[in-house]
Amino acid sequence: MSAADATRLAAPAGGPPPVPALAVRNLSVGFGSQTVVRGVSLELAPGECLAIVGESGSGKSVTARSLLGLAGAGAQVSADELSLTGESVLGLSESAWRRRRGRDVGLVLQDALASLDPLRPIAREIGDSLRLHTRLDGAERDRRVLEVLAAVGLPDPELYAGRRSGELSGGQRQRALIAAALALDPPLLIADEPTTALDVTVQAQVLDLLEEIRDRGTAILLISHDLAVVSRIADRIAVMHDGRIVETGTPNEVLGHPSHPETRRMLAAVPVDKPRGSRLAPVIATQPPPATEQIDDAERLFVAERTRAATGMTPATGSDLALEGIGLNKTFRGPHGTVQHAVADVSFSLPRGRTLGIVGESGSGKTTTARLALALTAADSGEVRLLGEPWSALPEKQRRARRRLVGAVYQDVLASFDPRLSVREILRHAVAVAAPDVRDGTNRRAGEARVGALLNDVGLSPTLLDRRPTDLSGGQRQRVGIARALASRPQILICDEPVSALDVSVQAQVLDLLDELQRELALSLLFISHDLGVIQHVSDQVAVMHAGRIVETGSAEQVFAAPTHPYTQALLAAVPRLL
Amino acid sequence: MSELEITAAASARPGDQDDQQDGRPGSPSSGPRARPSVVEIAAGLLALFLLVAAIAPRLLAPGDPLAIDPLSAFGAPSWSHWFGTDESGRDIYTRVIDGARDSLVIGVSATLIGLGLGAVLGTVAGTLGTAVDFTVNRFLEVLFAFPGLLLALLFILVFGPGAGSAIVAVGLSTAPGYARIIRAQLLRVRSSAFVEAATVQGLGRGRILARHILPNTLAPLLVLGTLGVGQAIVWAAALSYLGLGAQPPAAEWGAMLAAGRTYITSAWWMSFFPGLFIVLTAVCATALGRAIERRMRHA
Numbered sequence: 093m094s095a096a097d098a099t100r101l102a103a104p105a106g107g108p109p110p111v112p113a114l115a116v117r118n119l120s121v122g123f124g125s126q127t128v129v130r131g132v133s134l135e136l137a138p139g140e141c142l143a144i145v146g147e148s149g150s151g152k153s154v155t156a157r158s159l160l161g162l163a164g165a166g167a168q169v170s171a172d173e174l175s176l177t178g179e180s181v182l183g184l185s186e187s188a189w190r191r192r193r194g195r196d197v198g199l200v201l202q203d204a205l206a207s208l209d210p211l212r213p214i215a216r217e218i219g220d221s222l223r224l225h226t227r228l229d230g231a232e233r234d235r236r237v238l239e240v241l242a243a244v245g246l247p248d249p250e251l252y253a254g255r256r257s258g259e260l261s262g263g264q265r266q267r268a269l270i271a272a273a274l275a276l277d278p279p280l281l282i283a284d285e286p287t288t289a290l291d292v293t294v295q296a297q298v299l300d301l302l303e304e305i306r307d308r309g310t311a312i313l314l315i316s317h318d319l320a321v322v323s324r325i326a327d328r329i330a331v332m333h334d335g336r337i338v339e340t341g342t343p344n345e346v347l348g349h350p351s352h353p354e355t356r357r358m359l360a361a362v363p364v365d366k367p368r369g370s371r372l373a374p375v376i377a378t379q380p381p382p383a384t385e386q387i388d389d390a391e392r393l394f395v396a397e398r399t400r401a402a403t404g405m406t407p408a409t410g411s412d413l414a415l416e417g418i419g420l421n422k423t424f425r426g427p428h429g430t431v432q433h434a435v436a437d438v439s440f441s442l443p444r445g446r447t448l449g450i451v452g453e454s455g456s457g458k459t460t461t462a463r464l465a466l467a468l469t470a471a472d473s474g475e476v477r478l479l480g481e482p483w484s485a486l487p488e489k490q491r492r493a494r495r496r497l498v499g500a501v502y503q504d505v506l507a508s509f510d511p512r513l514s515v516r517e518i519l520r521h522a523v524a525v526a527a528p529d530v531r532d533g534t535n536r537r538a539g540e541a542r543v544g545a546l547l548n549d550v551g552l553s554p555t556l557l558d559r560r561p562t563d564l565s566g567g568q569r570q571r572v573g574i575a576r577a578l579a580s581r582p583q584i585l586i587c588d589e590p591v592s593a594l595d596v597s598v599q600a601q602v603l604d605l606l607d608e609l610q611r612e613l614a615l616s617l618l619f620i621s622h623d624l625g626v627i628q629h630v631s632d633q634v635a636v637m638h639a640g641r642i643v644e645t646g647s648a649e650q651v652f653a654a655p656t657h658p659y660t661q662a663l664l665a666a667v668p669r670l671l
Numbered sequence: 672m673s674e675l676e677i678t679a680a681a682s683a684r685p686g687d688q689d690d691q692q693d694g695r696p697g698s699p700s701s702g703p704r705a706r707p708s709v710v711e712i713a714a715g716l717l718a719l720f721l722l723v724a725a726i727a728p729r730l731l732a733p734g735d736p737l738a739i740d741p742l743s744a745f746g747a748p749s750w751s752h753w754f755g756t757d758e759s760g761r762d763i764y765t766r767v768i769d770g771a772r773d774s775l776v777i778g779v780s781a782t783l784i785g786l787g788l789g790a791v792l793g794t795v796a797g798t799l800g801t802a803v804d805f806t807v808n809r810f811l812e813v814l815f816a817f818p819g820l821l822l823a824l825l826f827i828l829v830f831g832p833g834a835g836s837a838i839v840a841v842g843l844s845t846a847p848g849y850a851r852i853i854r855a856q857l858l859r860v861r862s863s864a865f866v867e868a869a870t871v872q873g874l875g876r877g878r879i880l881a882r883h884i885l886p887n888t889l890a891p892l893l894v895l896g897t898l899g900v901g902q903a904i905v906w907a908a909a910l911s912y913l914g915l916g917a918q919p920p921a922a923e924w925g926a927m928l929a930a931g932r933t934y935i936t937s938a939w940w941m942s943f944f945p946g947l948f949i950v951l952t953a954v955c956a957t958a959l960g961r962a963i964e965r966r967m968r969h970a
Contacts (some may be wrong), residue, residue: 224710339953468867468870492874502864507865508867509865510869525873
């Protein structure tokens with residue numbers, strides 16, 4: 093990387109000073125009556141990387157923000173000690189904080205697009221902190237900006253300095269953001285989920301960059317939910333849970349011999365290298381509903397039908413392929429007459445009862461493929477066949493009757509629910525669409541029973557029925573989404589990044605649920621994800637997409653054990669792994 | 672719902688236990704409702720007062736709004752005449768209370784006409800394809816080219832002054848704005864993920880329109896309408912003030928404001944109190960609209 097020979101950003105050589113870059117003792121942060129960080133102590137030496145790992149709500153981000161005096165309005169911050177480079181910053185005034193931020197501590201956030209002003213060239217953004225904190229004149233500032241841009245590995249800094257954030261790729265944007273944080277050469281860099289929104293290959297590059305920065309003598313506090321990412325560059329890992337640090341140690345200690353149950357749970361939930369069909373989350377004892385005579389005919393009918401489905405005695409159709417894509421092409425016209433080949437000559441086949449995983453980075457055409465498979469977008473050429481019969485070639489009116497055979501699970505599941513409806517209404521509508529006889533009042537009870545059964549299938553309590561999806565947690569929402577997809581008793585489920593928005597342990601539960609349902613209901617799954625670990629865990633067959641094409645396809649074992657295409661090899665090499 | 676009770680008996684479910692961290696247990700809309708602010712309570716009370724005034728004015732002001740008493744003309748506010756009297760000795764308080772009905776009826780019906788027309792135009796533009804959309808949009812642009820009040824004046828010029836014309840005129844002149852908003856909302860809802868999800872479930876286009884698109888498009892109209900009533904009342908009062916709306920001696924606020932204009936230096940109360948009520952009603956409608964909006968967003 094060109095950064096290697098770039099200007100050194102570290103403090104002048106001569107051995108790091110003995111003061112720690114960051115010292116925190118017994119930090120607590122509360123909002124009103126709620127304490128979200130309890131008694132956290134951290135110490136970070138120059139040139140060291142400490143990672144705080146935890147799931148959403150564990151208090152890791154609030155901890156990081158308190159170190160910048162940004163805990164938020166109404167936050168009560170207390171600590172026995174809170175010092176940056178040996179100077180106490182406890183109870184600093186806002187204007188005193190402003191002088192320190194950027195100079196003593198830099199911050200890199202996850203959402204680079206939101207963190208950069210879309211209307212200003214990145215050079216101006218980076219130059220801001222120089223203008224505020226130094227007396228450099230314009231020319232000197234420009235030189236420094238180019239220096240840091242080169243140091244973060246942006247090729248051709250002169251060219252990129254004039255670009256706005258919208259003109260940069262995700263990885264370039266993240267680099268620009270890191271450059272802005274490094275402009276003043278702060279002794280401490282706080283990075284809050286710096287790679288979460290990035291593709292694996294880009295993530296690997298950004299992690300390399302952070303490693304370099306650390307080696308130049310900057311202390312890095314890395315916040316992440318991902319143990320695998322963190323284990324690559326952290327010198328020490330602190331696991332946070334419920335506002336406390338429950339475990340600290342070197343990556344070898346924490347990952348090799350986790351002592352706290354929360355750490356063990358998080359480790360077990362990582363799907364990378366876990367064979368297909370193995371559970372990722374501990375089984376929670378579920379009492380089966382007691383058999384009562386109150387189960388009425390509709391329910392009995394339903395159970396019978398499901399048993400039939402599970403034993404493969406569905407009304408026979410000719411093909412043993414659930415879904416088949418043949419030579420699909422789709423182009424989109426961009427602005428200024430550009431043509432984008434979103435999907436080029438893509439063919440895939442999904443055998444019945446199996447899972448086909450499609451993996452690729454953002455922009456590789458995965459989602460367009462899903463939309464083609466759902467017949468939401470018409471292909472320019474090629475055809476999708478469903479159970480051996482025409483599907484994409486049908487006019488929508490005829491296809492509508494067959495739509496119940498295909499369910500869809502979405503990444504942004506909240507947006508896929510009508511915001512006016514409660515969980516009960518969402519499921520009742522879905523049941524009614526699938527079984528028109530339920531719609532007239534006579535079969536209302538059967539409909540209600542079906543809604544209850546669906547909820548039971550996805551492991552949710554009926555007490556959630558009258559809530560709205562906005563009031564549910566991410567995992568619960570996705571379960572409702574799956575229940576809705578199952579309402580029509582589909583044979584095929586098309587899942588587009590169904591777990592990407594979830595915490596690892598919740599992701600594990602949802603993946604386990606999909607796996608269970610697949611076996612129970614004999615479902616065929618088209619599973620789309622950017623996450624190689626997830627794909628490896630769920631798939632029988634894998635198709636790797638790159639730039640609109642399927643570059644490699646085969647059984648999961650074959651593709652992951654012996655990838656033949658260079659892109660697949662690069663992709664696999666970039667996956668962060670637990671040690 | 673015995674079936675549900677059965678399933679309820681199955682206690683520990685994995686889904687209930689996932690990520691309790693962000694499953695906010697006491698989230699605002701599932702817990703106690705958002706507490707109304709002081710402004711909202713005041714606006715609610717004022718709305719109640721105006722409603723009583725409109726439905727049963729004699730309850731609040733037992734006198735006759737048209738009763739003339741030349742001997743006590745131009746009386747300043749006093750214990751016997753709270754808001755003073757006008758040039759004919761009529762009690763301004765009684766007349767202001769009596770005028771509430773006209774103002775509210777004009778405001779509400781004008782808004783309904785505007786919203787109704789807007790909803791029809793907006794829905795037609797948003798659903799019937801690009802050609803219709805293009806035509807309706809150009810038509811709306813022509814209407815937008817006129818300031819709203821000018822459009823209303825034009826209408827009255829053609830159909831003659833009066834309360835009825837004022838209602839239709841104000842309704843017509845607010846319709847283009849509503850149509851634009853409804854069309855935009857419709858397009859936004861139509862391309863939303865949940866409409867796509869309904870398509871995937873196999874719902875027909877007509878049922879998607881009726882069940883998902885229209886309700887989600889029209890729900891914000893409640894807010895828009897409440898906000899619009901305040902504006903419509905001001906506009907209707909403006910027309911009456913110009914002598915183009917309700918005609919004297921009707922106790923309409925705009926007309927009363929106009930009548931007091933001649934005596935503004937000697938009898939300020941003649942214009943002040945009707946004006947005050949126009950302002951209060953408009954503020955009240957706006958505050959209520961905002962309150963509804965805030966609650967809908969939380970729901």
